[in-house]
Amino acid sequence: SQKIEQNSEALNIQEGKTATLTCNYTNYSPAYLQWYRQDPGRGPVFLLLIRENEKEKRKERLKVTFDTTLKQSLFHITASQPADSATYLCALAFYGNNRLAFGKGNQVVVIP
Amino acid sequence: DVKVTQSSRYLVKRTGEKVFLECVQDMDHENMFWYRQDPGLGLRLIYFSYDVKMKEKGDIPEGYSVSREKKERFSLILESASTNQTSMYLCASSGASGYTDTQYFGPGTRLTVL
Numbered sequence: 001s002q003k004i005e006q007n008s009e010a011l012n013i014q015e016g017k018t019a020t021l022t023c024n025y026t027n028y029s030p031a032y033l034q035w036y037r038q039d040p041g042r043g044p045v046f047l048l049l050i051r052e053n054e055k056e057k058r059k060e061r062l063k064v065t066f067d068t069t070l071k072q073s074l075f076h077i078t079a080s081q082p083a084d085s086a087t088y089l090c091a092l093a094f095y096g097n098n099r100l101a102f103g104k105g106n107q108v109v110v111i112p
Numbered sequence: 113d114v115k116v117t118q119s120s121r122y123l124v125k126r127t128g129e130k131v132f133l134e135c136v137q138d139m140d141h142e143n144m145f146w147y148r149q150d151p152g153l154g155l156r157l158i159y160f161s162y163d164v165k166m167k168e169k170g171d172i173p174e175g176y177s178v179s180r181e182k183k184e185r186f187s188l189i190l191e192s193a194s195t196n197q198t199s200m201y202l203c204a205s206s207g208a209s210g211y212t213d214t215q216y217f218g219p220g221t222r223l224t225v226l
Contacts, residue, residue, distance in 0.1 A: 043217030046214040049214065098213065
């Protein structure tokens with residue numbers, strides 16, 4: 001079955017630095033991959049989507065890369081701010097299936 | 113802006129009670145989903161629906177049922193609540209067709225079963 005791996009350890013990072021999160025998956029390559037942000041006690045909020053034929057996507061201070069050979073997506077937050085502290089989830093979508101498969105999320109703590 | 117609302121933010125029920133969790137979306141989305149989220153286990157799909165009166169089991173349907181009588185409303189039912197169903201329940205919706213549909217989540221219902 002499909003396995004999605006995100007680092008279970010929180011990433012502590014100094015304000016202003018770049019935070020980089022990893023999402024690895026096994027087996028089938030997704031049609032596209034999404035990243036969500038989740039604050040404590042809240043539902044996830046969509047951030048970015050990248051398709052299988054795209055290498056990189058940017059939105060403001062966020063950047064996502066997608067390497068189907070490595071079966072990996074990287075999520076970068078540049079010039080990180082304390083307000084970026086949250087848990088970030090990756091989610092995979094597959095052809096012919098309107099479900100998403102979510103990773104367990106990776107917490108980011110930005111230290112002022 | 114898409115809005116997904118859930119009937120309660122916090123709910124406390126007793127073992128054996130029948131529990132209804134309601135979810136309403138205002139964007140005419142075809143797909144609706146119910147997840148539960150527990151520490152260390154991430155989001156797990158309970159049931160989803162891709163049309164009115166249509167439903168499919170997710171990864172952990174045991175102990176739950178769902179109802180979708182109207183397009184905008186998707187209900188999760190715990191037939192006989194048990195303590196291991198204490199969790200955060202999240203509803204989501206997404207538009208039809210294609211492989212790019214973002215899921216929009218509600219604020220969640222934190223259910224405690226005593």
